[in-house]
Amino acid sequence: MKINTxxxxxxxILSIMxxxxxxxxxxxxxxxxVKISPMNVFQTLIGNGTPKDQFVLLELRLPRxxxxxxIGAGLAVSGSILQAISKNDLAEPGIIGINAGAGFAVVLFIxxxxxxxxxxxxxxxxLLPIFAFLGALTAAALIYILAWKKGINPIRLVLVxxxxxxxxxxxxxxxxxxxxxxxxxxAAVWLSxxxxxxNWNFVIAILPWFILLIPYAIWKSHTLNIxxxxxxxxIGLGTSVERERLxxxxxxxxxxGFCVAAGGGISFLxxxxxxxxxxxxxxxxxxxxxxxxxxxSFILLLSDAIGQNLLSPTQISVGIxxxxxxxxxxxxxxxxxx
Amino acid sequence: xxxxxxxxxxxxxxxxxxxxxxxxxIQSGKITTIIGPNGCGKSTLLKTLARIHKAKEGFVxxxxxxxxxxxxxxxxxxxxxxxxxxEAPSGLTIFDLASxxxxxxxxxxxxxxxxxxxxxxxxxxxxxLTELKNQEVxxxxxxxxxxxxxxxxxxxxxxxxxxxxPTTYLDMAHQLEVLQLLKKLNEEEGRTIVMVIHDLNHxxxxxxxxxxxxxxxxxxxxxxxxxxTEEVLKEVFQIDAVVVKDPRTNKPACLSYELLKNQEKKxxxxxx
Numbered sequence: 001m002k003i004n005t006x007x008x009x010x011x012x013i014l015s016i017m018x019x020x021x022x023x024x025x026x027x028x029x030x031x032x033x034v035k036i037s038p039m040n041v042f043q044t045l046i047g048n049g050t051p052k053d054q055f056v057l058l059e060l061r062l063p064r065x066x067x068x069x070x071i072g073a074g075l076a077v078s079g080s081i082l083q084a085i086s087k088n089d090l091a092e093p094g095i096i097g098i099n100a101g102a103g104f105a106v107v108l109f110i111x112x113x114x115x116x117x118x119x120x121x122x123x124x125x126x127l128l129p130i131f132a133f134l135g136a137l138t139a140a141a142l143i144y145i146l147a148w149k150k151g152i153n154p155i156r157l158v159l160v161x162x163x164x165x166x167x168x169x170x171x172x173x174x175x176x177x178x179x180x181x182x183x184x185x186x187a188a189v190w191l192s193x194x195x196x197x198x199n200w201n202f203v204i205a206i207l208p209w210f211i212l213l214i215p216y217a218i219w220k221s222h223t224l225n226i227x228x229x230x231x232x233x234x235i236g237l238g239t240s241v242e243r244e245r246l247x248x249x250x251x252x253x254x255x256x257g258f259c260v261a262a263g264g265g266i267s268f269l270x271x272x273x274x275x276x277x278x279x280x281x282x283x284x285x286x287x288x289x290x291x292x293x294x295x296x297s298f299i300l301l302l303s304d305a306i307g308q309n310l311l312s313p314t315q316i317s318v319g320i321x322x323x324x325x326x327x328x329x330x331x332x333x334x335x336x337x338x
Numbered sequence: 339x340x341x342x343x344x345x346x347x348x349x350x351x352x353x354x355x356x357x358x359x360x361x362x363x364i365q366s367g368k369i370t371t372i373i374g375p376n377g378c379g380k381s382t383l384l385k386t387l388a389r390i391h392k393a394k395e396g397f398v399x400x401x402x403x404x405x406x407x408x409x410x411x412x413x414x415x416x417x418x419x420x421x422x423x424x425e426a427p428s429g430l431t432i433f434d435l436a437s438x439x440x441x442x443x444x445x446x447x448x449x450x451x452x453x454x455x456x457x458x459x460x461x462x463x464x465x466x467l468t469e470l471k472n473q474e475v476x477x478x479x480x481x482x483x484x485x486x487x488x489x490x491x492x493x494x495x496x497x498x499x500x501x502x503x504p505t506t507y508l509d510m511a512h513q514l515e516v517l518q519l520l521k522k523l524n525e526e527e528g529r530t531i532v533m534v535i536h537d538l539n540h541x542x543x544x545x546x547x548x549x550x551x552x553x554x555x556x557x558x559x560x561x562x563x564x565x566x567t568e569e570v571l572k573e574v575f576q577i578d579a580v581v582v583k584d585p586r587t588n589k590p591a592c593l594s595y596e597l598l599k600n601q602e603k604k605x606x607x608x609x610x
Contacts, residue, residue: 222448238414238442
């Protein structure tokens with residue numbers, strides 16, 4: 001049976017990708033300004049490391065990688081959902097302005113409540129994701145309202161999204177102008193995509209949301225399949241289209257918001273990962289979502305490793321590396337779409 | 339009882355009213371076709387019957403119940419809808435597409451039960467697609483593709499099937515193939531079929547009941563013999579047609595037609 005072969009393929013691809021992610025994780029643990037040999041990494045992981053190694057590995061590098069895995073998976077799932085409901089392969093939280101909305105909220109939050117971009121208070125760590133979510137939600141509501149014309153036209157949605165994106169971009173720039181040079185730089189790096197809250201508190205602050213939302217998105221796979229047939233067919237098949245679309249849209253927006261809170265404005269990943277997943281697995285979301293998530297994790301982890309180490313000790317922000325890796329793919333997609 | 343009926347139905351988009359005060363009855367177990375010129379509101383009517391479009395006034399009744407009071411999923415267990423030129427996501431297999439027809443009977447993650455698989459395989463068998471079931475929908479010919487969509491619709495296991503121009507963009511042989519399939523479903527399983535169709539001869543040949551519309555109004559309804567007359571065609575399509583009896587099917591057929599001259603058009607308007 002075809003179904004079984006597909007399930008077997010899913011298991012196979014997932015296993016390979018998980019192995020690759022673990023491998024990459026182990027390699028990147030070795031890399032960095034402070035060199036730690038593989039043996040010492042192993043010793044530290046089983047609890048026999050020196051205090052210095054323990055600090056570098058377990059308190060600095062590992063939380064950063066866990067965040068990369070979460071953000072990569074989150075952006076991929078968010079992009080998959082947006083692509084399904086807009087029936088547009090180019091939809092992605094970064095391109096249609098949802099990330100910019102979240103970014104605006106984050107910069108506003110830090111600038112008004114913290115006064116500086118350099119550190120986060122304990123309360124800030126918990127509040128920040130919520131603010132990012134609200135910003136993402138505002139952007140999504142704006143896009144939805146502006147693009148609504150007796151339903152959502154996929155091309156209109158993307159065009160309006162691009163407009164909303166530049167609108168929020170401009171608003172962020174206005175705030176940046178008022179910052180001191182140091183904060184300005186920080187904000188600029190963060191907006192291009194930077195995993196910044198690299199400690200376990202930050203992981204704990206966003207992990208519950210991901211544990212809740214990503215499985216929910218996968219649970220909604222069938223709804224996404226039906227919605228991607230278009231409104232008329234979806235209604236004919238007994239789907240409450242507006243309600244279901246709103247539900248999955250909220251999930252996509254929330255996930256994107258939390259990703260921005262942790263990783264800044266990483267673009268393209270939400271576009272490329274689902275696309276590769278669709279190429280491998282076909283159009284069913286039961287298969288796309290898990291594969292896209294793990295591919296997203298892999299790409300972000302890889303990009304972060306490159307960004308951290310390529311020009312070490314200078315760091316390239318991860319968003320830029322993702323863009324450099326993904327932009328050619330994006331252009332290829334644009335050329336293929338008429 | 340009528341399986342589907344309307345009462346004082348008024349349909350439109352925003353300010354524009356397309357259908358005025360329409361009362362029609364669709365009989366169970368029959369093939370009903372709706373004919374009329376472009377823009378007469380036949381597709382809009384079908385969408386309204388299918389609860390895809392909301393009526394401005396009046397009611398649609400599904401087996402006597404007001405349709406907008408029935409949960410949409412429950413409707414989908416009783417009525418399947420195939421819109422005009424539907425599009426499948428690229429890469430979707432025929433089997434997967436047909437499996438979506440089980441949607442109204444499923445919950446949550448939509449794992450297929452043995453019963454679901456049985457129905458899907460039956461739907462593929464009836465539509466002659468069993469051999470092709472692992473092929474992707476985008477690789478099919480127009481006729482096969484339309485059959486795949488019909489397979490999805492009948493996998494819904496509904497008594498009632500609504501189709502909007504199921505033969506558009508198909509060549510002559512494939513048009514007939516699709517219509518014969520629908521006829522078979524009607525005769526062998528007693529499914530009620532309502533469709534909008536452009537080809538008058540096909541409409542006359544395959545329907546038990548015809549509804550002729552013009553400018554949102556019902557002009558004539560009845561058997562093919564009652565509706566496919568030179569008079570009705572003149573009024574509905576403004577054509578001067580020669581209607582004969584098809585020697586093979588014994589149904590009325592439009593042999594040839596001319597456009598009405600302006601003079602005749604005026605007379606037609608004055609006569610009303």
